[in-house]
Amino acid sequence: MEEEKRTVRAVERALDVLLCFTSGHEWGLTEIAGRIGLHKSTVHRLLATLEDRGFVTRNMDTDKYRLGLSVLELSANLSRSDDPSVVLLPEMERLRDQLSETVSLYVRDRSERVRIQAVQSTQAIRRVATVGARLPLSVGASSKVLLAFAESGVRGFIMADPAWPSQLDRIAFVKQLDEISAAGYATSFEEREPGAAAVSAPIFNRSGKLVAALSVSGPSNRLTPDRMHEHAPAIIEAAHRMGTILG
Amino acid sequence: MEEEKRTVRAVERALDVLLCFTSGHEWGLTEIAGRIGLHKSTVHRLLATLEDRGFVTRNMDTDKYRLGLSVLELSANLSRSDDPSVVLLPEMERLRDQLSETVSLYVRDRSERVRIQAVQSTQAIRRVATVGARLPLSVGASSKVLLAFAESGVRGFIMADPAWPSQLDRIAFVKQLDEISAAGYATSFEEREPGAAAVSAPIFNRSGKLVAALSVSGPSNRLTPDRMHEHAPAIIEAAHRMGTILG
DNA sequence: TCCATTGTTTCACCCTATGAAACCCTGTTA
DNA sequence: TAACAGGGTTTCATAGGGTGAAACAATGGA
Structure with a gap:
């Protein structure tokens, strides 16, 4: 049963240390050690290495660690001209101007989704979406959307994951996915966050493979269920246009 | 003479692999191995580990590696409310609108400088500055500016670095730094890049410590030496205002 | 078909990452 | 002032695991 691991333990641990900084911004050595369950001295050595290469720096006032400039340097090279999050930005802005609500772009990464791009509504009351957020x-x-239109197999694979919430009614959920698959878009009303609602449509590339989900989100008193269904055609069309932009 | 290293070799190597992606965006395994002088199998294991944690992904068409979404996730947490590159952005935009040239913000990182923020000129011919760039x-x-106004000791420390260009006339350079220190700002005319010129002023925090260099740059036919000296007072004032914003 | 190139896997060796414990600091309490 | 607590740092023996040579597989030109 043992899956052979072809990875390097010390590196895994160092990366886990780095990933601590995805929540909260400053950590002490002991905090980190406690969080990932490693010894102080081990974490100390890993942090020294990360610091040497500029991935973390320490706040000399508090003696705590924070992300270093190498991360900035890397992220600058993350966005490439063939990157959806760059290519699709103008279309996202156009949709934002059309509907006056925040527009986000999500991709699936294993058993999670990541918001790879976002343009904010300009209204006083608006949904604020941060790029890079990782969500269930x-x-x-x-x-x-990411599940309903995924290639065959991934739906089952994801829902078989031990991390999948067991209290969720699977039968009803699958039924909902099939409905979405037929309708061509999905909505959510105060589902993850109270007071927020969203409409989402799939973006397919030329060969018909799902690459991302385009999502319009806002306060639930503006984005009522009726209003969301009114918006749906515009969102689907924008998603379709975006698909043709991609290779 | 041997400086005791308190770092983890495997992690150092893995981070070096990651740092390959600061220049160029896609790399093959063998390319990377050649570049850092490691064995294919070693790099293979390191890449497998990085991939497992989402720091790299592979382009399934070309089989080459590129940066993964974990980097995006980290970089989202880089910018904090107490981060100069965020707090000073409005002031930078104001200065850009005032002078119609590209405005950049640099900090020193060891023996290099890093552009931590930039707002682009809107003119047709303009200096384009990418955030995250690492420069000599x-x-x-x-x-x-970063050298002239640095705390005592760092100037000598930097110039003693083996990476410091030996062909540079040290006497003349130090004299120039002293003049800059007296004038309160520095200029450069086609110094690093042909056709480009820049004016820069120091930003000090409340306790008088140098935190960054504010720089205005553009094409050398617009930013003539005369014009640069005309602009200097406005830049110095903006830098001063920025200093008061910082803790 | 053959060759060239790249990614993958195996394996024995010995380097090196590990964690317990001791140590050093700085600030706080009695 | 001493005693304490809480962090970060250093040391060191041990064995666990990272390493690289070499063999292997999978491509895709020529």
């Missing part, structure tokens, strides 16, 4: 695949309009 | 400390207006 079990709730939210874009989650349902 | 030996040329450019902001380099000279």
